[in-house]
Amino acid sequence: MAFVQLEKLGKRYGEIDAVVATDLSVEKGEFVSLLGPSGCGKTTTLQMIAGFVDVTSGRIVLDGRDITHAKPASRGLGVVFQSYALFPHMTVKDNVAFGLRMRKVPSAEIQQRVDRVLKLVRLHQHAERYPRELSGGQRQRVALARALVIQPPVLLLDEPLSNLDANLREEMQFEIRRIQREVGITTLMVTHDQSEALSISDRVVVMQAGRITQIDAPYTLYEHPRTEFISGFVGKANLLPGERDNSGVVQVCNRGEGDLTLSLRPEKIDLRDAGQGRLQGKIASRFFLGSQWLYSVATALGELCVVRRNDGSAPLSEGTAVGLDWDAALLRVLTVDEVSA
Known part of the structure; x- marks a missing residue:
């Protein structure tokens, strides 16, 4: 016991x-x-x-x-x-x-x-x-x-x-x-x-x-x-629509609809040059956190939160077009909350 x-x-x-x-x-x-x-x-x-x-x-x-x-x-x-x-x-x-x-x-x-x-x-x-x-x-x-x-x-x-x-x-x-x-x-x-x-x-x-x-x-x-609650309460999270392909692999549904809710942490998303990556967007706002920059990126799936380490280089300006990319293995499938927050 x-x-x-x-x-x-x-x-x-x-x-x-x-x-x-x-x-x-x-x-x-x-x-x-x-x-x-x-x-x-x-x-x-x-x-x-x-x-x-x-x-x-x-x-x-x-x-x-x-x-x-x-x-x-x-x-x-x-x-x-x-x-x-x-x-x-x-x-x-x-x-x-x-x-x-x-x-x-x-x-x-x-x-x-x-x-x-x-x-x-x-x-x-x-x-x-x-x-x-x-x-x-x-x-x-x-x-x-x-x-x-x-x-x-x-x-x-x-x-x-x-x-x-x-x-x-x-x-x-x-x-x-x-x-x-x-x-x-x-x-x-x-x-x-x-x-x-x-x-x-x-x-x-x-x-x-x-x-x-x-x-x-x-x-x-x-x-x-x-769950969605835990994903958002324990740290920051981007909630994305998802689906499984014919082989059962989980992926983000870029159409904006899906039968799954996926969680992707801001630090798991890479910022790429415009035209590259899995999703395109523009920097909507940015916040300086000392060791990090926190970006809000407007995309077809809504505004996504992205964290980039402050390495001393110039930050991206608001309005800059960017591409977003991530490792699909880092997507987490969430269950619907059983109790209300």
């Missing part, structure tokens, strides 16, 4: 199903992200695991023990909230030690465990500071240390980086992953940021309208999305 097991887990508020019959298995030491838009049920799922929200149906099993109706304190899980929830009148050291004192751990052991975890999160030099004297990233690491110091079987992260600016978010993504790997703790993280989920997770669970729609390793999820 998996270390964390959700069996037909559901939550209903009146006539509204927030989470519908969810099955999920998480192995010990695994880092799993629940990814989806607002209202998809990911936070409710995490809160049910933590014990903060009552379960309507199904079971939660932790290391073989049914904790579905156990009180939050008896589950022993570590939780890091979006707001950090630090005590402003306590130093870093006292914030981290708080959970151990509530558990009546001996003072000498508290000192050892607090020192160890502060070194782990690289804050041992700030032990006597107060939260107001720390940066956002440092406060987040205090919250992480406080969750880890109780040595929980599972770490739950609820949008842990949403209050940080873009550069600090990226830095903290890899810091969280470093700490998780070093400790080896089973971790579930809720996020709506697809780049965050893809960059640090072992597996990503995509949720939509209270249901899990795909569970895969980050690379597999990005390269092989199952």
Whole structure:
């Protein structure tokens, strides 16, 4: 049996199903992200695991023990909230030690465990500071240390980086992953940021309208999305009409009609000189993204998004006629979404 097991887990508020019959298995030491838009049920799922929200149906099993109706304190899980929830009148050291004192751990052991975890999160030099004297990233690491110091079987992260600016978010993504790997703790993280989920997770669970729609390793999820929703939510995607030829090979239907919906990532499309390639178009608009140029190309199949690496050469001007080409093997056949976004 998996270390964390959700069996037909559901939550209903009146006539509204927030989470519908969810099955999920998480192995010990695994880092799993629940990814989806607002209202998809990911936070409710995490809160049910933590014990903060009552379960309507199904079971939660932790290391073989049914904790579905156990009180939050008896589950022993570590939780890091979006707001950090630090005590402003306590130093870093006292914030981290708080959970151990509530558990009546001996003072000498508290000192050892607090020192160890502060070194782990690289804050041992700030032990006597107060939260107001720390940066956002440092406060987040205090919250992480406080969750880890109780040595929980599972770490739950609820949008842990949403209050940080873009550069600090990226830095903290890899810091969280470093700490998780070093400790080896089973971790579930809720996020709506697809780049965050893809960059640090072992597996990503995509949720939509209270249901899990795909569970895969980050690379597999990005390269092989199952539905139109996943294709568009996890990265950018061009949706194209498709068909199978007489030999069963999938191809884009340039007539604009087809019995298949195909996904093609912007970076998989090559820009050619006008008259070359599988499809012709004109640059409708362009956007500079630093390391890349993002082009919107008007074609007979609608506007397509194309990404070209910034190699220092002059960008294409709006109105420039271009050809578009791609490797047919990179086309992905999508299924119709079973639930509405």
